[in-house]
Structures are given as C-alpha cells and as structure tokens.
Amino acid sequence: MNEQPQQPLSRPLAQRVAAILWPSFLCAGIATMVLFALIDPVDLHAISFPEWKLSRTAGYSIGFFMFWLVTAAASTGTWLLLRRSAVLNQAGSNH
Amino acid sequence: MTSTLKNSDPTGAGDIGITVVDLYTSVEKIYPREVQGRYNRWRTASVWLLLGLYYLLPWLSIDGQPLVLFDLPARKFYVFGLIFWPQDFILLTGLLVLAALSLFFFTALAGRLWCGYACPQTVWTEVFIWLERLAEGPSGKRKRRDRGAWTLEKIWRKVFKHFLWLLFALWTGLTFVGFFTPITELTVNLWHWQAGGWETFWVLFYGFATWGNAGLLREQVCKYMCPYARFQSAMFDDDTLVISYDQARGEPRGSRSRKLAHAELADNKLGDCIDCTLCVQVCPTGIDIRQGLQYECIACAACIDVCDDVMQRMQYPTGLIRYTTQNAMAKQPGKIIRPRILLYAGLLLAILTAWIIGVSQRAPVMLDVMRDRNALFRELPDNQVENSFLLRIMNRTGQAQQFTVTASGIPGLEVHGMAQLSLEPGKIGSLPVTLRAPTQDIGLRNDISFTVQAQSEPGLNITEQSRFFGPRRSLR
Numbered sequence: 366m367n368e369q370p371q372q373p374l375s376r377p378l379a380q381r382v383a384a385i386l387w388p389s390f391l392c393a394g395i396a397t398m399v400l401f402a403l404i405d406p407v408d409l410h411a412i413s414f415p416e417w418k419l420s421r422t423a424g425y426s427i428g429f430f431m432f433w434l435v436t437a438a439a440s441t442g443t444w445l446l447l448r449r450s451a452v453l454n455q456a457g458s459n460h
Numbered sequence: 461m462t463s464t465l466k467n468s469d470p471t472g473a474g475d476i477g478i479t480v481v482d483l484y485t486s487v488e489k490i491y492p493r494e495v496q497g498r499y500n501r502w503r504t505a506s507v508w509l510l511l512g513l514y515y516l517l518p519w520l521s522i523d524g525q526p527l528v529l530f531d532l533p534a535r536k537f538y539v540f541g542l543i544f545w546p547q548d549f550i551l552l553t554g555l556l557v558l559a560a561l562s563l564f565f566f567t568a569l570a571g572r573l574w575c576g577y578a579c580p581q582t583v584w585t586e587v588f589i590w591l592e593r594l595a596e597g598p599s600g601k602r603k604r605r606d607r608g609a610w611t612l613e614k615i616w617r618k619v620f621k622h623f624l625w626l627l628f629a630l631w632t633g634l635t636f637v638g639f640f641t642p643i644t645e646l647t648v649n650l651w652h653w654q655a656g657g658w659e660t661f662w663v664l665f666y667g668f669a670t671w672g673n674a675g676l677l678r679e680q681v682c683k684y685m686c687p688y689a690r691f692q693s694a695m696f697d698d699d700t701l702v703i704s705y706d707q708a709r710g711e712p713r714g715s716r717s718r719k720l721a722h723a724e725l726a727d728n729k730l731g732d733c734i735d736c737t738l739c740v741q742v743c744p745t746g747i748d749i750r751q752g753l754q755y756e757c758i759a760c761a762a763c764i765d766v767c768d769d770v771m772q773r774m775q776y777p778t779g780l781i782r783y784t785t786q787n788a789m790a791k792q793p794g795k796i797i798r799p800r801i802l803l804y805a806g807l808l809l810a811i812l813t814a815w816i817i818g819v820s821q822r823a824p825v826m827l828d829v830m831r832d833r834n835a836l837f838r839e840l841p842d843n844q845v846e847n848s849f850l851l852r853i854m855n856r857t858g859q860a861q862q863f864t865v866t867a868s869g870i871p872g873l874e875v876h877g878m879a880q881l882s883l884e885p886g887k888i889g890s891l892p893v894t895l896r897a898p899t900q901d902i903g904l905r906n907d908i909s910f911t912v913q914a915q916s917e918p919g920l921n922i923t924e925q926s927r928f929f930g931p932r933r934s935l936r
Contacts, residue, residue: 380684383677387685402549405535421533422641422658 385444389436396436397429489606490679491599492589493741497765499576506577507586515631518638525858532640536858536886542819543858545886547826554815561811563688565804567695569796571702572759575689581681582758584632584674585744588625592675595621625675626667633667679745682758689755698786699794703759705739705750705781706732706789713750722776732780736770739763739781749781825863826854826888827912829926836929843899845930846876851891853912855883862915865893869908870928873897895928902930 376384406424410417419427520527522541529538537544544551566573575582596602596617605614637659638646649655650663673681682689696702710733720728733750740748742762747754749763761783768778787794832848840846855861865879876894883889895908906928914920 376684380680383680383685387681388687391687398552399549402546402552405546420656420658421535422656425532426658426661 381444385437385440389433389440392436393429393432396432397425400428400432401425488746490744490746491603492744492746492762493599493738493766494593495742495762495765497768499761499765503577503582503586503760507583510578510583511587515635518635518643526642528639529642530640531642534886543856543885545854545856547854547856548822551815551818551822554811554818558808558811558815561804561808564695565801565808567692568697568700568800568804571696571700572692572757575682575758576760579758581673581686582760584670585678587628588674588678591624591628592621595624625671629667629671629675630663632670633663633665636666637662679756679758683745683756689758693755695800697798697800698790698792699796699798701783701785702753703749703757703761703764703781704753704784704786704789706779706784707750708789710750710780718774722774732771732776734770734774738766738770742766753786822856823922824855824857824920825861825912825914825922826852826856827910827922827924828852829910829924831926837931839899839931840896844896845899845902845928846894846896847928849893849895849910849926851893851910851912852888853881853883853891854888855885857914857920858885859916860884861917861920863912864915865891866911866913867893867895867908868911870897870906871901873908873928897928897930899930902928904930904932906930 401424406419406421406428409428410419410424517528518526525541526538527540531537535546537548563574592602593599596605605617608614634647634650635643637643641659646655646659650660655663677685709731711731712729713733713735714730715735716725716728716730720730722732725732737748739750740746742765743749744760744762745756745758747756749757764781764783767781771778771780785794828851830850830852832850835848838846838848851865853863855863860882862880862882865875865881867873867875874896876896879891879893881889881891893910897906907925908928909923909925911921911923
C-alpha cells in the first residue's frame with residue numbers, strides 16, 4: 366500500500382449481490398407497472414391458465430417476480446462479462 | 461469536551477489510501493457520532509413530515525372515499541379526491557417524468573438535497589438509528605460494546621434493538637401494502653390471521669427490505685446500490701451548491717493551544733482546522749470531507765453542524781465546512797441562473813402545465829364512435845335510410861351509471877332499438893346503435909352528433925361527432 370492505492374479485483378459478495386438485485390428490482394417494478402397499466406391480470410389469466418385459481422393480487426405478484434427474474438438474469442450476465450481476466454485466471458476462484 | 465479537540469484520530473481514517481482499500485475488501489461498520497445543529501434539525505423535521513405522511517395517509521378518507529389508495533385489486537386509484545383508472549396511465553407517466561425532472565432541477569441547483577433530507581433510505585435509516593440509540597446507547601458505547609465479549613447486557617440490548625426494528629419494519633410493511641389495498645380491512649384481517657397469502661407476503665417482504673436496508677446496510681445502499689449516486693454528477697456544475705471544506709482557510713491543519721487567538725494563527729503557520737476529526741466521526745458514509753467532493757457524500761451536512769460547533773468553541777468564525785459552490789470556493793463569480801437551470805426549469809414548467817391541463821380536462825365519461833365497416837348505409841322499404849355504429853363508452857366516475865344515447869343533426873333522425881347501457885365504475889362497454897332518418901331529409905354525407913347522457917346526473921354527458929351517409933340523389 367504505497368502511493369497508488371490498490372483496488373482489489375473483486376468486491377465482497379454482499380455488494381455484488383446487491384448491485385445485481387437492486388437495479389433489476391427497480392426495473393422490474395417499472396416494467397410491472399407499465400404492463401399491468403395496459404393489461405388486466407384477470408384478462409391475462411383468462412388466456413393463459415384459466416384452470417388455475419389466481420386473484421388479481423397473485424397476478425401482479427407473479428408478473429413482478431417474472432420480470433425480476435429476467436432483469437436479474439440480464440444484470441448477472443453483465444456482471445459475468447465485466448469480470449477481469451485476472452479474476453477468471455485465478456485458480457479455484459469463484460468470484 | 462476538550463479531549464475530542466486534541467489531535468487524535470480514533471477512526472484511523474486520516475490515511476487516505478489505506479481507507480479506500482479497506483472499504484472495498486471488507487465493509488467496516490460505521491458508527492456515526494451523534495450530532496446537533498441546524499441542519500440536523502432540518503433533517504429531523506423532514507423525517508417527521510415525510511414519515512408522518514407515509515404512515516398517516518393510508519388511514520385518511522374524505523366522504524367515505526380513501527384519500528390516497530392505489531387500489532390494485534379493484535384497478536382504481538384514489539388520489540386526493542380524484543379517481544384514476546389504468547386508462548389514465550399516461551398521467552402517471554407524466555407524474556414520474558415530473559418527479560425525475562424535479563430531482564434533476566434541485567440537484568443542479570442545490571446538490572444532493574434529496575439524499576440528505578428526503579430519500580426514503582435516509583429518513584428510515586434515521587429512525588432506525590434513533591431506535592438503535594434507544595436500545596444500545598450512543599455511538600461510542602455501541603462501538604466499544606460491539607468489540608467486547610458477549611455479555612448478558614450486550615445480548616438483551618441487541619435483542620431489544622432488533623425487536624424494536626422488527627416492530628417498526630412490520631408496521632412499515634403493513635403501511636406499504638395499505639397504499640395498495642384498503643388498510644383497515646388489511647389490519648383487521650392480519651390481526652385475525654385471515655389476510656390473503658400475497659398480502660401477507662408483501663407486508664413481510666417490504667418489512668424485511670426496510671429492516672435490511674435501513675437497519676443493516678445503511679450507507680452501503682448509497683455507496684454501492686444507488687444508481688442516482690452514480691449519475692448525479694452529470695447534473696453538477698461549478699455553481700451547484702455542495703458541502704465543502706474551505707481548504708484555503710483550514711490548512712495547514714493541526715492541534716494548537718486553545719489560548720492561541722485566531723489572529724495569531726498565521727504567524728504560527730496554522731490554518732483554522734484543528735484536526736479534531738469530528739467531521740469524519742459524524743459522517744454516516746465514513747468519508748473525510750476535507751479531501752474534497754466525493755460521490756459517497758450524501759450531503760447530510762452533519763459535518764457542517766459539528767464543525768460549526770467546534771469553531772464556536774474555539775471562538776473562530778463558523779463555516780469552515782459549509783454549503784457553497786466550487787466557483788465561490790475558487791473566488792470566481794458564480795451564477796444561479798444558467799442554461800442548465802433554465803432548461804430543467806422550462807421543461808419542468810411545461811410538463812407540469814400539460815399535466816395539470818390533462819388532469820382537469822379528464823372527462824368523467826369517454827365516448828368513441830365507430831362506423832359499421834360492412835355497409836355505408838341501408839335503404840329501408842319505408843323511405844328511410846339506416847346507418848349502423850358501434851359506440852364505446854367508458855364510465856370513469858366512482859359510481860355505476862345508466863347511460864342513454866341520443867343522436868341529432870338531421871331532422872327526423874332517430875335511434876332505432878336499444879339505446880341504453882349500464883356500466884360499473886371504471887368499465888368500458890360497447891353498444892351497437894342503429895340510426896334511421898327519412899330519405900328526403902338527408903344528403904350524401906351528413907354531420908351528426910351522438911350524445912351520451914347519464915340518467916342520474918344531468919351534468920354528466922359527452923358529445924362526439926360522426927357522419928351519416930345516404931344514397932346519391934341523382935341515382936334515385
């Protein structure tokens with residue numbers, strides 16, 4: 366640790382998880398809002414799985430979590446691609 | 461008090477480089493020291509106002525109608541006496557754009573006011589710290605106890621803290637769900653363990669998120685999770701109000717005898733900063749403001765409050781750390797009105813005007829008239845001509861309505877068959893309407909108008925233009 370502060374190659378797990386989950390959470394929230402402003406979950410229910418018993422609240426919630434799954438997957442992909450080669454080349458590293 | 465004014469550095473945050481590395485490799489818990497002063501009073505007032513509104517609003521109603529309720533199960537939004545439907549989505553979008561632009565405007569003008577006083581992360585963290593102080597005492601005691609062994613006192617204080625936190629977090633979660641489903645029923649149902657599964661889930665989910673973000677993560681949310689912290693610098697310029705340490709006045713920093721008068725400092729090669737490090741100790745994000753503007757700074761002004769207090773004790777002028785601009789610091793002329801401000805203000809005003817017009821012009825009944833596409837007209841044996849239409853009517857009021865359709869524009873024009881439609885609140889209905897007119901009274905193309913009138917309210921009606929087609933006269 367001399368004049369040039371060395372930044373470690375990777376961040377703590379909690380920060381990585383937070384950086385993936387939080388922005389995707391916000392985006393999923395916006396996407397859910399737009400989708401269900403235009404489409405009533407009851408209508409969606411009628412054309413998808415009418416044999417299941419689903420309330421509107423269940424429809425909103427399932428919609429939100431599906432969006433969150435997708436946005437979090439995209440965030441995770443970005444994180445995977447942005448990792449430095451030095452991290453990948455470290456034997457046995459799971460960062 | 462004098463002990464804190466000595467040149468001691470209990471946080472070890474004086475060494476710049478090492479601090480940065482430490483923060484990245486393992487997150488060190490920050491124990492922000494309690495602070496008093498005018499900016500802290502502003503923040504406390506802001507916490508009471510904002511959280512007061514948050515916890516109170518779902519319970520209020522006027523004339524039996526909830527004041528604020530985004531009734532998702534019913535797809536109907538009550539906001540201060542107005543009722544919005546999913547079809548009014550454009551207005552909601554407008555509101556979000558307005559919120560974003562206000563954030564840009566205030567950031568360009570006065571820096572991170574949002575972060576320091578209004579962000580939910582800030583206000584909830586503040587309350588969680590109050591509760592923590594109630595259970596575990598002031599920051600110094602907490603820090604010492606955390607480093608020490610597990611004693612009975614430590615255990616009960618921690619348990620008590622988490623108990624308070626959980627109660628508050630659950631109440632927060634309940635209130636959150638109460639914005640989307642009627643809160644009185646929700647509370648009664650939860651009390652009797654009869655609330656819907658999803659509602660219970662969201663109460664717990666939001667409660668858990670509050671507990672985690674405001675109780676455990678705190679400044680890490682601002683430093684590592686907040687997107688706004690990363691792009692707010694795009695709105696900054698040299699005339700933006702920031703919290704800054706006056707380097708020219710403060711340096712060279714160092715300890716000194718309290719007997720040394722302010723006028724004698726220059727002779728002793730000393731600046732005004734006594735290097736007490738209180739500004740570092742009170743900082744909720746654990747930075748040293750004396751190193752200049754940093755993205756971690758949430759502009760809470762705790763360092764200003766504490767430094768002003770120290771300056772008063774030393775009988776120095778206050779404001780060594782203060783709200784100022786980069787230009788003012790560099791003794792350059794500054795401007796409040798500048799293109800960036802004008803642009804944000806202009807956009808803000810334009811969209812606000814459009815939004816207010818949009819809300820006030822919202823008709824309580826909506827009418828679309830579509831002509832039957834199969835035939836322009838039909839000639840009937842009794843010297844009459846018939847045109848068919850499809851009317852789409854939307855009831856945007858809060859009550860069920862019975863609508864009657866009439867048509868005018870041609871003498872003898874009449875509605876044939878059923879011309880009534882009942883609609884539940886918020887519903888859209890289609891009504892096929894057939895119009896008939898005597899052949900001798902019509903031309904090739906006639907302007908007509910449809911009027912939809914609610915039976916219960918004389919003032920509730922809407923008129924839409926359309927056309928009635930007839931045969932060519934020359935062919936007859």
